[in-house]
Amino acid sequence: xxIVIVEDEPYAQQELIRLLERSGREIELLARIDSVExxxxxxSENTHPDLVFLDIQLAxxxxxxxxxxxxxRSAVIFTTxxxxxxxxxxxxxxxxxxxxxxxxxxxxxxxxxxxxxKADIGENTDGINEDSLRKVMEMMSGKTYKNRFLxxxxxxxxxxxxxxxAYFKADDNIVFLVNKDGHKHIVEHTLEQLEGMLDPAxxxxxxxxxIAEISSIKKVSKYFNSRLVVxxxxxxxxxxxxxxxxxxxxxxxxxx
Numbered sequence: 001x002x003i004v005i006v007e008d009e010p011y012a013q014q015e016l017i018r019l020l021e022r023s024g025r026e027i028e029l030l031a032r033i034d035s036v037e038x039x040x041x042x043x044s045e046n047t048h049p050d051l052v053f054l055d056i057q058l059a060x061x062x063x064x065x066x067x068x069x070x071x072x073r074s075a076v077i078f079t080t081x082x083x084x085x086x087x088x089x090x091x092x093x094x095x096x097x098x099x100x101x102x103x104x105x106x107x108x109x110x111x112x113x114x115x116x117x118k119a120d121i122g123e124n125t126d127g128i129n130e131d132s133l134r135k136v137m138e139m140m141s142g143k144t145y146k147n148r149f150l151x152x153x154x155x156x157x158x159x160x161x162x163x164x165x166a167y168f169k170a171d172d173n174i175v176f177l178v179n180k181d182g183h184k185h186i187v188e189h190t191l192e193q194l195e196g197m198l199d200p201a202x203x204x205x206x207x208x209x210x211i212a213e214i215s216s217i218k219k220v221s222k223y224f225n226s227r228l229v230v231x232x233x234x235x236x237x238x239x240x241x242x243x244x245x246x247x248x249x250x251x252x253x254x255x256x
Contacts, residue, residue: 182234
């Protein structure tokens, strides 16, 4: 198993290596990296390993920034002293999330999960396919995403595939599914509930009113006060804005 450790604390690096050696696995450590900048440079110039242990808070920023610059073709186990980034971590190539100080039992469980994942995906000399990785992660965690929604029109019940869904819009406590033909259908879920039902690689919560599917985003433009204005397809009469706070995350999501 070829690995890379991205960690800016020397003691934490050594402790992780000690725990890995304790596991008894054949592990080849390709690199120990301590910054976002160095990580981007290393992964841009070298063959990606099987597995990356990635500290979230590095000296020159958050390691999430690495994903904005390169397409990481490795499975990732995040390590951090804080749990506030857990949800964001699992939207990336993450198979686990270990809190420091790392316990041997937790590391062993994460490595076992990785090995099960590899067995399900099969060997891939060009690195792990992101779509396959995400599907295996969902299967192992028991997490599945909605494939269709039931809507009611009078006494009729209609099933709409997620593939035909462009975006969701909340309007006066009613949530509409807007399909790719521009037709609106009422769904019995709040946007907050939908966030947990939809694949985060395909759908993004733009603001308090809209959740959009990636292919429905026709155009993104800069707007006043560092906000972004999003043009949707099918067209939406209401102006759709992404706040200054979410703008960077949204652009990273678009670029993944």
